[in-house]
Amino acid sequence: MASDDCKTLNYDQACLQIWATNTSNTSLWMQSEECYNCDLLKVTNITNYKVTTIRLKTIYRLLLHLTNDQNNENCSTLYNFEEHGIYRWNITNSSYCSKIEALSLSHDFYMPFVFALLLIIPSFSIWFFITYIQKTNVVPSVFRFSSKTDLDIENDFGTGSNEPVIIQPHIPTPVKNTSSRITSLDAFRGISITLMIFFNMGGGRYWFFQHTPWNGIRIADFIFPWFCWVMGVSIAISLRSQLRSSTKRKYVFGRIFRRSFVLLIMGLILNSVHHNNLNTFRPLGILQRLAIIYFVASSLETIFMKPQPYFTNTKFDIIRDVIESAPQWFIIILLVGVHTAVTFLLKVPGCPKGYLGPGGLYNHSKNYNCTGGAAGYIDRMILGENHMFYGYANEIYQSKPFENEGILSTLTNVLLVYLGVHAGRIILCYQYTNERIKRWTIWTIVLGFASGLLCNFSKENGLIPINKSMFSLSYTFIAGSSAFFVFILLFLIIEHWRLWNGSPFCEIGQNSILLYIGHEIFYDTLPWSWEPVNETTHTEYLLMHSWATIFWCAIALVMHKKNIFIVV
Numbered sequence: 001m002a003s004d005d006c007k008t009l010n011y012d013q014a015c016l017q018i019w020a021t022n023t024s025n026t027s028l029w030m031q032s033e034e035c036y037n038c039d040l041l042k043v044t045n046i047t048n049y050k051v052t053t054i055r056l057k058t059i060y061r062l063l064l065h066l067t068n069d070q071n072n073e074n075c076s077t078l079y080n081f082e083e084h085g086i087y088r089w090n091i092t093n094s095s096y097c098s099k100i101e102a103l104s105l106s107h108d109f110y111m112p113f114v115f116a117l118l119l120i121i122p123s124f125s126i127w128f129f130i131t132y133i134q135k136t137n138v139v140p141s142v143f144r145f146s147s148k149t150d151l152d153i154e155n156d157f158g159t160g161s162n163e164p165v166i167i168q169p170h171i172p173t174p175v176k177n178t179s180s181r182i183t184s185l186d187a188f189r190g191i192s193i194t195l196m197i198f199f200n201m202g203g204g205r206y207w208f209f210q211h212t213p214w215n216g217i218r219i220a221d222f223i224f225p226w227f228c229w230v231m232g233v234s235i236a237i238s239l240r241s242q243l244r245s246s247t248k249r250k251y252v253f254g255r256i257f258r259r260s261f262v263l264l265i266m267g268l269i270l271n272s273v274h275h276n277n278l279n280t281f282r283p284l285g286i287l288q289r290l291a292i293i294y295f296v297a298s299s300l301e302t303i304f305m306k307p308q309p310y311f312t313n314t315k316f317d318i319i320r321d322v323i324e325s326a327p328q329w330f331i332i333i334l335l336v337g338v339h340t341a342v343t344f345l346l347k348v349p350g351c352p353k354g355y356l357g358p359g360g361l362y363n364h365s366k367n368y369n370c371t372g373g374a375a376g377y378i379d380r381m382i383l384g385e386n387h388m389f390y391g392y393a394n395e396i397y398q399s400k401p402f403e404n405e406g407i408l409s410t411l412t413n414v415l416l417v418y419l420g421v422h423a424g425r426i427i428l429c430y431q432y433t434n435e436r437i438k439r440w441t442i443w444t445i446v447l448g449f450a451s452g453l454l455c456n457f458s459k460e461n462g463l464i465p466i467n468k469s470m471f472s473l474s475y476t477f478i479a480g481s482s483a484f485f486v487f488i489l490l491f492l493i494i495e496h497w498r499l500w501n502g503s504p505f506c507e508i509g510q511n512s513i514l515l516y517i518g519h520e521i522f523y524d525t526l527p528w529s530w531e532p533v534n535e536t537t538h539t540e541y542l543l544m545h546s547w548a549t550i551f552w553c554a555i556a557l558v559m560h561k562k563n564i565f566i567v568v
Helices: 111-134 183-201 220-244 249-273 286-304 315-324 326-345 373-382 409-429 433-455 473-496 505-509 512-521 539-561
Strands: 013-021 026-032 041-046 051-057 062-068 074-079 086-092 101-104 166-169 564-567
Touching: 026 051, 041 051, 111 539, 183 220, 183 473, 183 505, 183 512, 183 539, 220 249, 220 286, 220 409, 220 473, 249 286, 249 512, 286 326, 286 409, 286 512, 315 326, 315 409, 326 373, 326 409, 326 473, 409 433, 409 473, 433 473, 505 512, 505 539, 512 539, 512 564, 539 564
Parallel strands: 013 086
Antiparallel strands: 013 051, 026 041, 026 062, 062 074, 086 101, 166 564
């Protein structure tokens, strides 16, 4: 973006001064390195014998190209500009392609993290201090935290009931030595929802805390899959518990249908909170996706799961988790096969078969209107462009709207949930930690390697690139692999070695639905958010988003103390 001056630079901006001498008819063209095989876009004409000042985005490396129509001279350079940096580029007839010179650089790009730590560390310190005090006799017992001792893990979203959405005060009962809850699972859910709040609030406006524009993966792209995977583990344990208690399958299915329907309605209402125009209303979203994938995975388990684990006292017991779930896996593989066939075989008008790109400027704009290939085409035909999420790729590729929670990608999302279901089945089928860890480790390695093969261990050149927006098969595998890996660590630390009790994330994870809905509704309201006083750096944004995350976690902890849980 051209500008007359760069006196005040905002975050993720730098200033380039182009000094032109004895040069005429010169133009500056530019493109982000993130934009794969994209054509250069004209930025401005360079005025001779004058300084032309340009504001630049510093998120990605930039390819700059100078052209001179008079003598056919040209110059290209790939440069990594730093935030708030001031740069000079001298171009003359004698040194047309000179190097870019840094006049001044900012060295406080990561200083906001220091201030954020000064907010986060005391918050955790206070929590651990309170936790320690409540275990001693220093304070009267009336001030101590109550603990949830008999809430079954049967609610697959982190709360403790199968009832409709209500605020349910829990009545404590005597502590039992055999708790049915898996603390590491609650902690994993709590970690996931905490990171989800931070990233959804904006992550301090740092690019590496945002979702990847199209292909590739960043930390923010793992969070929703982790939550889905944890839900899958809970489904397995929950349904086995209900079937063991001789609950009729039709009643179990009724609960599943009711919970899915409530989630679906909640998602639709949530989408209308800030956007209630029917002409542009978006019918799909996170909660709607959770409702669908939960319904499919839970229904499969309700139909095929046995009340007791498969056991034969034969050599096949080593894979009894696989044998027990063979019918379910057959259906899941069939769904993935349908997804793959539609993706690569469906004829999309004006687009090549199997197209997986973002359209727009991608690959020299050859398939400008083909955003998302078959997946995008199906969503645009059924939903209409005005009712779709605009997508993360638009800013980079200028692509058409693309629905991240689209219809076709639901099938691979079901696969991810079922990977979690299988992790839960391993808990049910094997008693000892080493038996469980071995199998989880095998899944971690196999899924990670399969993802690498599909994407050819590269960002752009594989058969199926890792792509969060499309929930590609390679993305599903790497997300599942990471979920197995994180859970292995948490299970060892919390359940096996008992080095940590999972607090405070365990308590936070038990009110995950409240936190998700709450932060989505109040994300731009006080006291969670405000209009920044200083937008030139990331500092205020990072402090604000960290504060909002801590505040929501504090709300969950207080509700846990009061034994109040939002249940679905």
